[in-house]
Amino acid sequence: MSSFDRPQPKNGLAIPALVLGILAVVFFWTVIGGILLGVLALVFGILGMRRARRGGAPHGKLAIAGAVLGGVGLIASLVLVAVGASIVGSDEFKNLQECVGQAKTQAELDRCERDYGNEVDD
CATH class of the missing domain: 1.20.58 (Methane Monooxygenase Hydroxylase; Chain G, domain 1)
Incomplete structure (x- = not known):
């Protein structure tokens, strides 16, 4: 064999x-x-x-x-x-969600975006 x-x-x-x-x-x-x-x-x-x-x-x-x-x-x-969970759990993100939920116009949405960017940068 x-x-x-x-x-x-x-x-x-x-x-x-x-x-x-x-x-x-x-x-x-x-x-x-x-x-x-x-x-x-x-x-x-x-x-x-x-x-x-x-x-x-x-x-x-x-x-x-x-x-x-x-x-x-x-x-x-x-x-x-882990990074995503830390972002979603942050106070800045909660503020953004609340702002977007209350926004009625595109200008208000743009303001929410600017405010979120300023909070994250600080």
Whole structure:
């Protein structure tokens, strides 16, 4: 029996980890893209690395790349969510919402925008 007849070990987690990691980096600005796909890429990448290390399955480096990209997408998305939450929770933003809610004309909306900019700059 030659080496060509033996079935090669498979690592079916490496390619999905890489694809999900790339998608997590590309779509980090969305919660689903960055967080969900990032976590999935990390999990598949870690499992793929362990399988490659344990059983000699191929594509261990692809699994590592997928895990790293998934981690980058996850971290970037979490930072974006934290920044967004701090902006939405700020007093300046609440003042802007109240002003816009009471505005009836475009001139009043423009004034709200200017006032918000002045509050943020101070």
